[in-house]
Ligand code: AMP
């Protein structure tokens with residue numbers, strides 16, 4: 099299996115640190131709002147990486163944090179007049195709902211920054227002891243960037259270029275030894291959440307969180323560290339500096355980064371107004387469609403989100419569902435049990451699509467080509483099955499499509515349609531409401547049914563209904 103490593107800028111053969119095991123850390127969202135569809139990309143992409151690694155037999159320890167203390171969270175809390183914790187807990191819960199809708203499995207652990215402060219104080223103290231960090235007069239602790247010899251190795255930046263970039267922002271009065279130094283711990287401001295520390299009452303910088311949580315839940319050396327490409331610099335570069343300076347070991351072996359999601363070919367941003375939350379998308383589409391759309395592109399390519407492309411993804415997913423429905427229908431009505439000899443040959447042939455799928459995924463998780471292999475398998479199943487097919491053959495093909503879709507996190511079960519009995523029950527309830535002159539409730543039921551595509555017709559013989 100080959101993976102593209104941002105560190106070497108090459109595709110490398112994946113060799114885990116420990117045989118059969120993968121230790122993987124994915125930087126999670128800052129929780130001050132509903133997650134947007136850009137945040138959904140690393141979730142979907144790296145959940146698929148995890149699923150594929152498990153399919154290949156690895157035991158994957160998958161850790162993803164929530165950044166639950168941050169300027170944006172505090173700002174939102176002040177606006178609403180509630181605590182920062184209330185804001186972060188609310189949006190963690192909402193984020194988990196969205197993850198479920200997108201079929202993103204919960205991580206092995208979802209640590210919260212605010213619950214790991216002790217570990218952060220420890221790591222910062224070690225860095226100070228080793229001469230890699232220093233407290234300034236106001237209690238801010240900085241990392242001494244130039245002291246860490248490997249600085250810039252992930253983002254492929256050299257220190258002098260970075261220095262040049264910093265020249266115009268060398269604020270006077272700053273207590274940094276060097277403009278390249280970055281914050282590990284900062285003093286609280288009035289009204290902000292804070293923790294006691296040897297340097298000042300304050301809170302951690304963002305980068306130290308991930309170094310500490312990764313170490314605690316996965317150990318000093320991990321196989322894969324991942325996130326969106328905007329995190330390469332400075333976030334991941336700083337994580338490497340902190341972890342390697344503290345632990346004296348290489349931090350992560352492979353660094354994986356997803357490309358950005360744009361909207362209508364423009365950068366997604368709140369100020370441009372071209373901004374969608376996952377929740378908004380869920381009002382129009384099953385979130386499986388969003389997942390299918392995301393996996394239709396290679397994870398490192400930029401991906402453009404548009405209504406047309408979502409419709410195309412919806413149609414593509416429907417094609418798979420239709421193929422599967424067809425197999426289920428045939429299997430239910432088939433007379434023959436066992437596969438015939440011709441079917442056995444075809445079944446062997448269909449293995450070719452599994453091999454195509456694996457070859458695509460082994461090549462740095464090329465989900466776009468993997469989806470093509472699924473389409474080919476569905477087409478093959480459509481072509482080679484019919485009323486005379488055996489149950490075994492139909493079920494085998496169904497299972498094979500289900501297996502490949504499952505690796506991509508695509509479920510074959512569609513949203514259950516409302517059952518006839520439920521409809522009859524609601525109609526009876528509506529009639530009773532009308533009898534009691536509770537017309538509001540009666541209308542509510544009519545609208546509820548309408549949303550499910552059920553149209554009611556009041557006739558002289560009683561209420562009739564049909565599916566739209
Ligand atoms: P944040 O909450 O900004 O720290 O982002 C959480 C994750 O979402 C990080 O891995 C980001 O790199 C990723 N991310 C944010 N915006 C986008 C985007 N437009 N496209 C792809 N990934 C994104």
Ligand code: ZN
Pocket residue numbers: 124125126308333
């Ligand atoms: Zn991180």
